[in-house]
Amino acid sequence: MKPVVWGILGTSKIGREQVIPAMLSSPLVELRAIASRSLPAAQAAARSAGIAQAYGSYEALIADPFIEAIYNPLPNHLHVPLTLQAAAAGKHVLCEKPFALSASEAQGARDAAARVHIEEAFMVRHHPQWLRARELVRAGRIGEPRAVQVFFSYFNDDAANIRNQTAMGGGALYDIGCYAVLAGRYLFEAEPLRAVSLVDRDPVLGTDRLTSALLDFGAGRQLSFTVSTQCVPFQRVQVVGTLGRIELLVPFNAERGGQMRLALDVGGRLDGSSVTLETLPPADQYRLEVEAFSRRVREGRPPGGAGVGDAVAQAQVIDALWRSERSGAWAAVA
Structure with missing residues (x-):
């Protein structure tokens, strides 16, 4: 073309x-x-x-x-x-x-x-590891998906950085929490009904430096996540079902042109002996x-699914998490 x-x-x-x-x-x-x-x-x-x-x-x-x-x-x-x-x-x-x-x-x-x-x-919606994870969920390889767990963090306390300026939409939830919200919506292929958050704000910068949340997707499905702008760099996504588990080892910052590995555990052995690693094709997600x-x-x-309607749905979840921070209670996603 x-x-x-x-x-x-x-x-x-x-x-x-x-x-x-x-x-x-x-x-x-x-x-x-x-x-x-x-x-x-x-x-x-x-x-x-x-x-x-x-x-x-x-x-x-x-x-x-x-x-x-x-x-x-x-x-x-x-x-x-x-x-x-x-x-x-x-x-x-x-x-x-x-x-x-x-x-x-x-x-x-x-x-x-x-x-x-x-x-x-x-x-991330275009990376083979995310496409493969959703394919495995759809195929029933982990049974009924029940829980998605996300941790995503990096350390940046520079007051001059836009990620640390509230007027510019800085903070952990906006910057990387949006990926966690997407993970639940993408893998459950559904929208959450309600959400509750726990937020720790930097006393000088005013941005949320550590935010955790629990989202109820109904039908026994939950997303839980923690994101931070002031923790050691780390990221993982776990998708846990009634029969198995999928783990994305570098879910967000996959190396451009690199090969990612996806872990599938359908045996549930606690020593890890039931885990198999699948190497995915090299890809540049950008x-x-x-x-x-x-x-x-x-x-x-x-x-x-990637248009403005989807962006509105993403923002509705984040709005609910801010309302929960203020109220200290569950907030409806709408």
Whole structure:
């Protein structure tokens, strides 16, 4: 197919280190431009990656008539505003997670999504290990799925970092808790009914540095997770059923182009002797993500489960967890 012409808003680390290399490796993508509020910063990023055009404002890139699709990895509070600006200019938008800071903000993009493709950029949905885990659950290999458990953490207490600034949507729940919420929704293929959270906030930064939650999906299904911005780096996903268990060893930050292993335990022996390891094909989840988006743009196909409706559902769960923090009680997800 004819490559889709892309532009990138901002010079974020995830863009520079993950998404730009993925785009440049794909025959389905023509990466035309990158923008920053600082023209020298945009020019430096463009030179480093071999991108033809650099813009000193987001608006200038959005106005470029040759650009068809935009990747938006800006700080969280700018996700919806700049996505709507791009959509108003007729650009399709792949927007980093979390798409919005509230469900009502996400709802505001529904009208725009009727005219262009808008999706929340959860690259994990495209990785073979996640596809295989859901395939095993669907096939009944672990019996009835009962529990999904997620732990995801890193250490960053830099006050200047956007992940530690409340006004920009910083904190553990927005930054990485959204992955945990997605894990439950993706693997149960259902929406939670209610949620309860326990939040510890940094006394100086004000962001949630340690957040745990329990989500009730009904029919005896539960998601539990802990996420932290001030713990040793670690991540795991466990899917436990009536007959077996699946473990994703590096579920979120899978190496670009690397081979991941998935653990399947259908014997339940406590010494681990019933665990088998399945090696999955090498994959770049970021390339798979931008290629899937590019195909939908070029072929005019709907986004399926990855569109604005899904982003609204994600935000509704996070809204409920914030309400639970304030009330100290269960909160309905709606």
